Amino acid sequence: MEEQSIRVELSQSKKEKPKAVELVFGRIFTDHMFVMDYTEGIGWHNASIVPYQPITLDPAAMIFHYGQSVFEGLKAFRTKSGSVQLFRPEKNMERMNRSNERLVIPPIDEAFLVKAIKKLVEIDQEWVPDAEGTSLYIRPFIISTEPFLGVAPAHQYKFIVIMSPVGSYYKEGINPVKIAVENKYVRAVKGGTGEAKTGGNYAASLKAQEIVEKEGYSQVLWLDGVERKYIEEVGSMNVFFKVNGEIITPALNGSILPGITRDSVIHLLKHWGLPVTERRISMEEMYDAYEKGELEEAFGSGTAAVISPIGELYWEGKHIVINECKTGELSKKVYDTITGIQYGKIEDPFNWTVKVCETSKVK
CATH class of the missing domain: 3.20.10.10 (D-amino Acid Aminotransferase, subunit A, domain 2)
Structure with a gap:
């Protein structure tokens, strides 16, 4: 599809951000989310960043009945300098399209969706925590929304990206x-x-x-x-x-x-x-x-x-x-190296990281 513009509607009531010690996986969500619709004959359209909110679906929406959906998971990290970066986001979008093909969901424009995720993270950058081991978890997903009870690929879909600040996976270090x-x-x-x-x-x-x-x-x-x-x-x-x-x-x-x-x-x-x-x-x-x-x-x-x-x-x-x-020496070395690259602590010889924004104040 031709790259479209992203409409932005900023939230007028910001949520209170949790303390680092209060962070758990996938329970707290940021102020905004990305949404985009697919309609057969039109393609993917109406790309928007809007305040985080519930979505309304018809009870006959095909996702509820035949499970036509895919999702991804990636993270945004705050570096020592305060900048925010992603880790190999293009690979997540590539994999999402492979999942789309298997689930008979229309393909997405991978480069455009990386751009959309960067824009969403930039808007909610104050939600990227800076405590050791913390990050902003990013969940892109697609669901079939057409109201129809026939067993067939849907003609309507919704692509959504939501984000959640998360704490360190290991509370007391990396343990077997x-x-x-x-x-x-x-x-x-x-x-x-x-x-x-x-x-x-x-x-x-x-x-x-x-x-x-x-x-x-x-x-x-x-x-x-x-x-x-x-x-x-x-x-x-x-x-x-x-x-x-x-x-x-x-x-x-x-x-x-x-x-x-x-x-x-x-x-x-x-x-x-x-x-x-x-x-x-x-x-x-x-x-x-x-x-x-x-x-x-x-x-x-x-x-x-x-x-x-x-x-x-x-x-x-x-x-x-x-x-x-x-914990073995190799396990620890791999962990330290990948997380070191993700948080900008060590050199990234593979160009895996993608800069979202420079230093910003964490509130």
Whole structure:
């Protein structure tokens, strides 16, 4: 589509901003949001930044009945100098279009939406916190809004971006978590929607998550949906294993979400000259490596936590304790490097950061 202008309507009543110690994930929202509509025959139109507000939908809106939706997640960071920057936003928009294709949602103009997100963050820049480990979480999403009960792709959609200031994912430092390997439930299969970022994938994961939490585990390690033996994802994150000096991560196979943090980790490891391999990994292989003393580290990667070290895996009655349940050197180095780039503490040799605005006063 031809790039359109963005109409701006500023809020006349600003919300009180929370203190850094009060920040939790996804509970508090900024003063403004971005909205844009799609109508077949017109395309994406009516791009606007407006005061944060409820939306009104017809009870027959197709999102409620057939779940045609996609979403993304990225963050804005405040640097030491006070400027605000994003981390690889163009990759989020690229992935959103891949999700759109799978869900039969009209494609978006990626460059225009990066511009819109930058504008929204600039307007609400005072909401970007400056305490250690805090950031502004950005949630773009698309829903089908056409009122129709037929099973078919919708002809009307709404694209929305909302934002929420969030605290440090780790309250007391980067600590390993305990993970249970899931054998009963399946997250996704090749040919399904596993590689798309759509709400149904996450709804399907809740039952297994509920069960393992009651047993004292933080997350579920998902196996493939066909043979139930090959490792895919951990919770809502991609996963890496360091085995005898080699870093291994499951290859993207059509059912694994292509994480942007995952891609960043792989880039870093190769930049450091470390051996990194994307391939199929069985849980039995990881257990054999553990038995031989070769399973040195394991960690998940994702937007929220960046890096989440895995201290223990529970599989078929076996407790696999990794690195004495301590954060490994590699996990810590990757975490420190990516967050260092995000917050502008260290050099960004990959041009991953995108400047939104220069110094501003945080109120």
